[in-house]
Amino acid sequence: MTNFIPEKLSVEYVDGVTATEPIIPRYYTLTHSDLTGELFLAIGKQYAWDKINPMRDEVLGEWKTNGNTFYYCVYLYIDQGQLDQYVAAKRTEIFRRELPLALSAIRYGDRFLFDAYPNLDHASIIVNFMSAYPQFAKQESWGNFRSFSIL
Template identity: 45%
Template structure:
């Protein structure tokens, strides 16, 4: 896995979101360019569905509270009804390989938020892999967001 290149990460804050606030709702949408290897992180009160690409390889994440604990809960689409099982397997492998870099992009891209709210740094990360194929449908823990610095 390649590590994050900060020069290739572009961050945009949507209306009603700023580098340090609000804490909730605070949602992330990460997309990328296959040709330039640039990453595009949108931070806002809603997911940036308008940035989704035809490949549907964006990663969404949002802050949630479970049992009074802050959690960064993410979503990736491995396979829908139009995806073959072999393509689903390949997409699953790509997401598994690239998610640490994606989480690093969330952590680095929103670093001013984490500096202003250090209590979020140790929040656990969970990613929901969504798929019509049961073998790829899973919820995976990724440890605390602080490990992706």
């Protein structure tokens, strides 16, 4: 995993979302530049579809509730049935290796929300690996955001 460097993260609030409001709906689109290593986080009331590239290597996330409990859902598009199994396996490996960096970037990028609502640090993170291949299509628990805080 590459180490998260806060200076390489740009955060943009869109759709009337602020640094602390609302929690729901609050959607995250994390993209990156392979050339520079920069990360770009858009936080809005919907995903930033205009920032998504054809490779679908972004990390999408959103806050949800189960009763009074918040949890965070991550969606990773492995292949959408457009890649062979070897490439899907390689992309799964890359997503798994880089996901801690992505979660740290999301946690840091939205740190003012976490400061305003400290209980969100204890919210479960549920990761959905989206794939046409059953061996890669999985839903997993990745702990909570406290594990990904760099502060």
